[in-house]
Structures are given as C-alpha cells and as structure tokens.
Amino acid sequence: MDARMAVRLLGRTDLFGSLSEEDRMAIVARMRCVQFLPEQIIFSRDDTRREIYLVLEGRIRLSILTSDGRELSFVQAGPGSIFGEVAAIDGGERTMGATAMTRVQALALPQRALLEAMEDKPKLTMAAIGFLCMRLRKADQHQTGLFEEVQARTKQLQESLNYQRATSEVLDVISRSPTDVTPVFDAIARSAARLCEAFDAMVLRVDKDVLRLVAHHGPLPAGDIALHRGTVGGRTVIERRLIHIEDLQSEVGEFPEGSALARSLGHRTVLSVPLLKEGVAIGNIQIRRNEVRPFSAQQITLLETFADQAVIGIENARLFEAEQTRTRELTERTRELAESLNYQTATSEVLAVISRSKFDLQPVLETIARVASNLCAADDVVIYLRDGDALLITTHHGSIPVPLGARRPIGRDWVSGRAVVDRRPIHVRDLAAAENEFPLGWELAKQHGHRTTMAIPLLREDMAVGCILVRRLLVQEFADRQITLLRTFADQAVIAIENTRLFQEIAQKSRELEIASQHKSQFVANMSHELRTPLAAVLGYAELMQEGIYGALPEKSLPILTRIRSNGKHLLGLINTVLDISKIEAGQFKLNLAEYALGRIVDTVMVATESLAATKKLALRTEVAKGLPYGLGDEQRLTQVLLNLVGNAIKFTDAGEVRIVAGAEDGHFALSVSDTGPGIPPEECERIFEKFRQVDSSNTRAKGGTGLGLAIAREIVEMHGGRIWVESAMGEGSTFRMELPVRAATAAGAT
Amino acid sequence: MSKRILVVEDQEDLRAILRDFLSACGYTVIEAVDGAESVAKAASEHPDLVLMDIQLPVLDGYDATRQIKALPGLAAIPIIAVSSFAMKGDEEKARASGCDDYVTKPYSPVDLLRLVRRYLGETAQR
Numbered sequence: 121m122d123a124r125m126a127v128r129l130l131g132r133t134d135l136f137g138s139l140s141e142e143d144r145m146a147i148v149a150r151m152r153c154v155q156f157l158p159e160q161i162i163f164s165r166d167d168t169r170r171e172i173y174l175v176l177e178g179r180i181r182l183s184i185l186t187s188d189g190r191e192l193s194f195v196q197a198g199p200g201s202i203f204g205e206v207a208a209i210d211g212g213e214r215t216m217g218a219t220a221m222t223r224v225q226a227l228a229l230p231q232r233a234l235l236e237a238m239e240d241k242p243k244l245t246m247a248a249i250g251f252l253c254m255r256l257r258k259a260d261q262h263q264t265g266l267f268e269e270v271q272a273r274t275k276q277l278q279e280s281l282n283y284q285r286a287t288s289e290v291l292d293v294i295s296r297s298p299t300d301v302t303p304v305f306d307a308i309a310r311s312a313a314r315l316c317e318a319f320d321a322m323v324l325r326v327d328k329d330v331l332r333l334v335a336h337h338g339p340l341p342a343g344d345i346a347l348h349r350g351t352v353g354g355r356t357v358i359e360r361r362l363i364h365i366e367d368l369q370s371e372v373g374e375f376p377e378g379s380a381l382a383r384s385l386g387h388r389t390v391l392s393v394p395l396l397k398e399g400v401a402i403g404n405i406q407i408r409r410n411e412v413r414p415f416s417a418q419q420i421t422l423l424e425t426f427a428d429q430a431v432i433g434i435e436n437a438r439l440f441e442a443e444q445t446r447t448r449e450l451t452e453r454t455r456e457l458a459e460s461l462n463y464q465t466a467t468s469e470v471l472a473v474i475s476r477s478k479f480d481l482q483p484v485l486e487t488i489a490r491v492a493s494n495l496c497a498a499d500d501v502v503i504y505l506r507d508g509d510a511l512l513i514t515t516h517h518g519s520i521p522v523p524l525g526a527r528r529p530i531g532r533d534w535v536s537g538r539a540v541v542d543r544r545p546i547h548v549r550d551l552a553a554a555e556n557e558f559p560l561g562w563e564l565a566k567q568h569g570h571r572t573t574m575a576i577p578l579l580r581e582d583m584a585v586g587c588i589l590v591r592r593l594l595v596q597e598f599a600d601r602q603i604t605l606l607r608t609f610a611d612q613a614v615i616a617i618e619n620t621r622l623f624q625e626i627a628q629k630s631r632e633l634e635i636a637s638q639h640k641s642q643f644v645a646n647m648s649h650e651l652r653t654p655l656a657a658v659l660g661y662a663e664l665m666q667e668g669i670y671g672a673l674p675e676k677s678l679p680i681l682t683r684i685r686s687n688g689k690h691l692l693g694l695i696n697t698v699l700d701i702s703k704i705e706a707g708q709f710k711l712n713l714a715e716y717a718l719g720r721i722v723d724t725v726m727v728a729t730e731s732l733a734a735t736k737k738l739a740l741r742t743e744v745a746k747g748l749p750y751g752l753g754d755e756q757r758l759t760q761v762l763l764n765l766v767g768n769a770i771k772f773t774d775a776g777e778v779r780i781v782a783g784a785e786d787g788h789f790a791l792s793v794s795d796t797g798p799g800i801p802p803e804e805c806e807r808i809f810e811k812f813r814q815v816d817s818s819n820t821r822a823k824g825g826t827g828l829g830l831a832i833a834r835e836i837v838e839m840h841g842g843r844i845w846v847e848s849a850m851g852e853g854s855t856f857r858m859e860l861p862v863r864a865a866t867a868a869g870a871t
Numbered sequence: 872m873s874k875r876i877l878v879v880e881d882q883e884d885l886r887a888i889l890r891d892f893l894s895a896c897g898y899t900v901i902e903a904v905d906g907a908e909s910v911a912k913a914a915s916e917h918p919d920l921v922l923m924d925i926q927l928p929v930l931d932g933y934d935a936t937r938q939i940k941a942l943p944g945l946a947a948i949p950i951i952a953v954s955s956f957a958m959k960g961d962e963e964k965a966r967a968s969g970c971d972d973y974v975t976k977p978y979s980p981v982d983l984l985r986l987v988r989r990y991l992g993e994t995a996q997r
Contacts, residue, residue, distance in 0.1 A: 649926070652955040656977030657884035663980050664888060669895040692977060 276418075279315070283422045286311035290426065294433045298440040304433035305335030308405065308426045313337045316419040318407035319387060323430060324353055325395070325403035331357065340385055340408060350377035356392040357401040364420065365390045367412045388412040391420065393427045397435065405430065463605050466491040470609065474616045478623045482515070484616035488588070488609045489517035496602040498590040499570065503613065504528075504536055505578075505586035511536055520568045520591060534561035539575035540584040545603065547574040550595045571595045574603070576610045578617070585617060641706035648699040652692070659688045700832045701811065711839055713864060716755035718782050718789055719744045725762045725780070733770050739777035740770075748784050752863040757836045761844075764829040765793040765856045773797035776853070787862055788842065794855040800848040808846065809834045840864040874991055875899040877918035879909040879935065880953070881927050885976075889922060892980045893987075906930025913939045918948070920990055922983075925954035925965065933968035940969040949990040953978065 293307040305323040313321035320338020324331035324345060331345040331353045345353040352375055356363050365371055368382035368390045382388065387408040395403040405427050407415070415423070470487050477483040489501040500518020504511035510527040532538040535558055539546040548554050551565040551573055565571065570591035577584040588610055590598065598606075665673060666681045673681075703709040722744050733740040762780070769778040776796025783790050800808065811831040837844040841861045848854035876898050880886040890900045901916050903909035907929045913921065921939065925932035936950050952965040955976040962973045971990065974983060 649955045652976050653882055653885070656955065657882070657888065659977045660885065660888035660892075660980055664892050664895075667892075667895075667981065669891055688977075 279418060282315050283418070283425075286315050286422070287425050287429065290429045290433075294429065294436055297433075298436055299444070301433045301437040302334065304437075305430060306337070308430055309335040309337035312405060312407050312423055312426050315422055316391070316407050316415055317409070318391075318415075319410045321405065321407045322353075323403065323405050325434075326357060326401065331403065334403070338408075340387060340410075345406075346377065348377075350375055351381075352378045352390050352392045353404050353406050356394045356404045356406075360394050360396060360399070360401045362394070362420065362424070363390075363392045364414060366414050386410055389414055391415045391423060393420075393423050395427050395431050395434070397431050402431070402434065459601065462495055463601070463608075466495055466605070467608055467612065470612045474612065474619060477616075477620075479620060479627065481616055481620045484620075485515040485613060486517070488613055489515045492588065492590060492606060492609050493517045495605060496590050496598060497592075498598075499593045500591050502536070502589040502591075503586065504540075504589065505617075506530070506540065506584065511540060511586065514586075518591075520570055520593070531560070533559050534564065535573045536575040536587045536589045539577045539587045539589075543577050543579060543582065543584045545574065545576045545607070547598065547603070548572065549597050552595075569593050572597060574598050574606070576603075576606045578610050578614050580614050580618060585614065588613065637706060641702050641708060644699060644702035648695050651695050655688055655692055655695070659685055659692075662688065697828050697832065701828050704832065704835050709835065709839070711754040711757060711836075711864070713752055713754060715750045716753055716758065718748050718751055718784075718791075721755060721759050721762055722780055722782050724759055725766050728763060729766050729770060732767070733778060736770060736774070738770060738773055738775070740766075740780075741777060742780045743782070745783040748782070748789070749862055751789060751860070753840050753860065754836070754864075758840070758860070761833040761836050761858070762791065762793070764833050768829065769793050769795035769797065769854075769856075773853075784862065789858075789860040789862060791858040791860065792855050794853060796853045799850040799852050800846060800854050801850060802848075805846050805848060809844070873897050873899045874919040874993075875901055875916065876987065877901045877903060877909060877912055877916065877921045879903045879906070879921065879927065879932070880924045881905060882924075885924075888980065889983075892984070896984060898987075904928075906932060906935035909935045910938045910942070913945060913948070914942050917944065920987060921948060921950040922987075923950050923952050923970065925952055925961070932970075933964060936965075936969045951986060951990065953983075 289311060290304060290307050293304050297303040309321045309323050312318065318338070320336065320340040320342060322333055322342050323335040325334050326332075326347065329347050331347050331351075333342055333344050336342040345351050347357060348354045349358055352363055352365060352368065355375070365375070365378075367388045368375060368379050369388055371379045378390070382390070387410050389409040389412055390406065391408075392404050392406040394401040395405065405423055407423060409415075469491060470484065473484050473487045485503045489503055492498065493501040498518065500516065500520040500522065502513060502518075502522055503515040505514045506512070507527060510529050513522060513524055513526050513528075516522045516524055528534070528537070530537050530540050532541050535546050535548055535551075537560070538558070548558065548561070550571050551558060551562050552571060555562040561573070565573070570593055572592040572595050573589070574591075575587045575589045578586040578588070588606055590606065662681050662684045664670060666678060666685070700709065722742050726740065726742055730740050766778060766780060773795040774797070778796075779792075779794045781790075781792045781794070809830050811828060834844050837858055837860065841864055842859050844856065844858045846854055846856050876893055878886055878889045878893070878900055880889065880902075881904050886902055886904070890902065893900050901912055901918055903912045905928045909921070909923065909927075910930070912918070921936075923932045923936055927935065930938075932952060932954070936952070939948065939950065940946055949971045950969060951972045951974060952962075952970040953974050953976060954961060954965065965973045972986060974986065
C-alpha cells in the first residue's frame, strides 16, 4: 500500500477504509448509501484538503465539507470519542453524503481522521470519489503495518483466551448449578454479549408457540419472541440453523416482525444460533449489535459453543431433576413400604395373639394397645369395653395416667362416649378447642394434658361393645393411614371378643355335657344295680323251687321254672350290656390285665354254649393249636367277646356247624368263629360293629339282641391293641376273625 | 351240730332265699340287715362263715368285714362278699377289706352252696 490509503470495499452498503497517518492513527471509514467500485476510488495525495477537527462526546460526528464550505453532516451513533480530520472527498453526482465512521482503537496517540473534502460536489461523478488522503510517510506505513499485525495477533490471542475462559466459566456454572439452569443461561448471555462484542445477548427457550426469554444481558429492551418465520429467533428454531443478518433493519421482506423491532430498537446486525437437543430446536441464543457489523467466524463458533453448553446445562438440570424425583419417589416408596410392613407385622402379631389366646381377651387387647401406641405415635392407648351403661377401662398402654378398671358413664360429652353412642370414629384435633362439644373430655384433658384425641368404636353387629382411644399430648392430627390401622385393630378386637365369648361358651357347654355324661353313667350304674337286685330274687326263688327246697312241685311246672330262669338270665345279659356301653361312653371302661390261657377261654365259651348249640342241633367244634403261649389281657372281657361271637353264630345259624379256631402267629393270637348261617351282605360287614346296628331289624326282632354286643366286642379287642372283622358272603356263612397281641400293651387303659 | 352261717343282707327277699336254701341244706342261718348288726352278731354268735352284702345301710360291707376280722378269734373266719356292684375295682376293694371271696348278684344258689362248702371244708354232698 502506498502513501495514500487502503480502502476495501466490503459490501453493497458499506465501504471500510483503513488508513494510517504520521501520528499513527487508525481509522475505519465507512461510506454509506453509495455504490462504489474499487476502480472508481481515486486517491490523490496532492488534493487540496481542509482539515476539520471534530470532537463529539459519545457520538461521532463526521462532517464532509464541500469546497464552498457547506457541511454535509452525517451523524452516526457509536461509542468513544474521535479526533478526526475530514478531508475532501470526491463523490459522484448523486452522492448524498459521505461519512467516515471511526472506531476508536486502543491507541494512545491522538486520533485524527484526515479526509479530503470534496471540492465541488456537483462536479463529482459517481465513479470518482476522492477519499481520505493522508500525509503519511512510507516508513511510517511499514511500521504501522507491523504494529497492526502484532496488535491483531495479540487481539486474536486475547480473544481466544477470553473465549476459552468464557466457555470454561459456563461449564463451571453448569457444574456448580446442577438443579437450576438459570445461572447457566445468565453466564452464557453475559459472556456472549461481551466476547462477541454485541450490544446484547438473549437466551430463549421454546415454550409452546413462543420463545420465552430466559436470560438477557445488555441495555436493549428484550422479551419473548413470537415463534414464527418473521422473527430471527423464530426462524432459527423452525429451520434449526444458524442465522446471521448483517442489517436486520433492511430485511423487511425476509423478517417483517424482526426488522420492525430492529427499527424501533435500533439494532442492526443479528446473529442467532439454535439450541439443538437430539436434532430438536428447544430454543436459541441471539446476539445483536447496534451497528451493521457482522460477527466474526470465531465469534460465531463461540456462540455455537455456548448453544451446546446451554443444551448441556438444560439436559443436566433435567437429568438431575429426574434423578432427584426418582430418589424422592424411591425414598417415599421405601418409607411407605416400611410403614405398611410395620402395619402388617402389627396386625398379624395381633392375629397371632388372638389365635394363641382363645379363652383370654386381655393379652389380645394389651397387644393391640401396645402396637397401636407405637405405630400411631400416640402418647397412650386406652381400650374401653362396654359394661351396661358405662365404659370400663380394661387396657392401657402409654404415658398418660389412667385408672385401670374405672367406669365412666356412656355419653356424648366425652370422645370415647360419643364414639360408642354415635357408633363412628371421633377424631378431635384439639380438645382445648372443643371444650363446648366435649365438656367432660376437656375436663379430663385439663387434668392429663392430652390434646389430639381419637376414639374408634368396637362394632359388633351395629352395636358398639367398646372403643379404642388414642391420645397425643401435642396437637397433631392422626394420619389417614393410622386411622385405617386403628379400624383394623378395632375389627380384630371385636373378633377377639367374639372368639373369647364363643370359646367360653363352648367350654361351658363341654363342662355341662361332661357333668351330664357323668350323671348319666352314674344313673346307668345305679339302675343296673337296682335292676339286678330284684332279678337276683326272681332267679334265686326259681332255682330253689326247682331244687325242691319248697317241696315237691307238679311235673308240668318244672319246665316253666326253667323258662323263668332262662329269661331272667337273658335279662341279666341285657343289663350287663347296657352297663358296658355306658362305661365305654363315660370313658370308664378299663381292662384288668392278667395272664390268661387262650385255651381256657375257648373251653369256658364251649361249656357255656354247647347246650344252646345242641338245642338247635348244631355241631359246635373247637380247634385250639397246641403249645399256645400265655397271653396278657383281660380274660373276663375276652371271654365275653368270644361268647358274644359264638352266641351270635348259634343264634343266626339254623343248620350246620359253628367252629371256633384258635392259633398264634407273628406274636399275636388268631381267633375265628365260623358258621354256616345266611351270611352278611358286604355293605353291612363294617356297619355291624357300630352301636345299635344289626343286619336286619326284622331279623333282630326274630332273634333278639341289643345290637350292642359287637360294638362292645370291637371296643374290647381294640383296647387290647388287636382288631376284629368279618368275612362273609350271602348264603355262604360268616367268619368273624380276631387278631390279638399275645401281650396287650399295658398302656391300653389297664390298671 | 350244724354249721352256722351269718347272712348279711338288707333285701328281705334275698335274705329269705338264702335262709330257705341254706336251712334246707342243713345249716343254721343267722341274719343281719345292716353292717353294724352283722358286726354285733358276729361278735355274739361266732358264726362259721359270713355271706356279706356290700351295699348296706349304717355300715357298708367293706367296713363291716374289716371290723369282723378285727374281732377276737374271728380273724380267720371266711367271709364271702356278695355284691351287685359290677363296676371295676369292686372285687379288689372287697378283697382288700378282708373278704375271702367275691360273688356277684344274681348268683345261682346252687353255685353259691358249692363255694360255701369249699370254705367250710365239707365234701360235695348234700
């Protein structure tokens, strides 16, 4: 560049000129409203010039003077002060004016602009504008160039450093403020405005159909921006791309709303970058300048970095919030689970006590009072039970003194009384504030100091049989969960009350039945004695008469006496059977264990029944194995059993034989009584051993018998530890079989 | 001289049967209607054998037996309990109180006679 100046044509509206002069002043000149071409710019060192010295505080007033001294003034807003010289500018015919816009650089030297004034404006052609001539030496020029280069380099480094500082500052804010994204946005707005040399910076977030301003830094008014294509922010979000406008004021066609706002607020160059999260635009960052000066590539990159950081901040905060929420939910859930587990444990504890304590209500009520006091955080728990017109204090757990066993008349003037009368829970937040409603309750509260009080009635079939009272010394209402728990306890208490009542009833009934049964057994025993005595007389006299003690009797009377005696003996057998059954039922049937010989029992039965068999012309046979061991058992009872079996066999058999077989195998005796009678239907083979059973009741009438003999026989055999059963088929006779342990267990009721 | 048997029985009929039967068999029958009388009769009459009912007024058969056996010279007298008790343990109680044997009512007079003769050391003849 020669001694003149360097001028660079940058755009259709602006001409930037950079020039230096001897006193090292840097000027950026900007010419407006004129279309210039590089070749049209004429520099002339020898041009006549006039120097104009302008100092305007806060504003730069550059004047272009015509050769006749007229000033073509142009005022441009901008920071800083300037010393400038306006030289003649050659302009075209249609030049409306020319301006040199200086931006003050950080130079210590006096700043001057030297502009050559236009000599004669009308004469100027569009193609020839004289511009900014300087008295500058070439050496100076070179020096200045180096200086500027160093200056620019320093500036670049400084900027990079600043950018890095800014981005790390934002990251720092992000890490320091994980829950709240606002400080992040604030830091971004502040840094963006400063480092991008913008007049202000805005951070906006999509909120339905508007871009909500979430952070702002700068003197321009700022607010929400409509989310549509007519605004820069809206377009950024909609198209999800960076938008860089050199002069928004002139973009009436593209951004009608945006440019209208720009004209009203005065900003010109605008840069907007979207906040993209997974491809979706969730907002934007927008920076503005009050001048037409595009942002550098570095600044754009910086703003994009800020946009990324804003998204990271947002995402961080969201994740943190989600994590927090989850943690809170987990904590709450855990607490609820623990609580409900406690409640369940408590209720099942009560149930366990209920099932353990069938006859005694008190342990149940005490358990309820204790766990209710713990789980409801009550200072005490009182359980009242109804006793006529009063409530009786039966159970207490807690620190408030209570007179156990005291009675209070049921009435609506105290909390428990009212719960019982109204048959519903009564929950009083503060007895001190319910003095009028519960006068007696308040009296008690004054004595003992309780405030929050709740009574849950114990309801059985719509009747309140008592209540559970919980109290607190502080005013603090019981929670719904606690009320529900208390209701459960109330239900359990009612179940326990009912259970106890039923169990006591049953126990009472059992005792009565037992006594009645004993009375019956005694009665049967007495009756049996009373029946035996006259029978003994009848049989005795008959026998003596038959023996001729009272003299000779007519021949015909002798068989009659035999019949009297036989019927009497039969009656005696019946009495004995009834007595046995009554002993069995009373549990008094016991065995007298002693050594016995099975063969002797068979002989006894044989002797006792052979005449009867002979009468019916039946063969009675016995087969007793040789060398049978002695048994241990009740000989008399076993004889009774065999006698019964043989008697039955003879009774029900009309022709053929009855056979008794006795043997031993595997440590037990095997006894059987077989007949050639009519047999027993299979379905009857088990039932005949039940009490009062016979195969056929018509048959019973024909054959006689109580139907108790086999029941008694089975009882006796089983008491010996053996078993008895019948094998039979219709028309093929029956075989009753017994298995008896050779030695009966002494535990079988033996004395 | 015929053997003398003390029949202790509160029931008139049963007493009559024994009296008639034992008299017919050649024994002298002394009668008592309750336990206390039986002790008195045993002390005064010194019978050869006692047939003792158990359920008796005033003094029951167990106590009467004990008292009779305690009388001077009567420790060895045979006493046969004749009882209509049929509950378990009755026979044990009778033997424990000193009875030599135990017969349940109703008994066959002929069987009873067999028992009496055995205790009196007589042969089986009428």
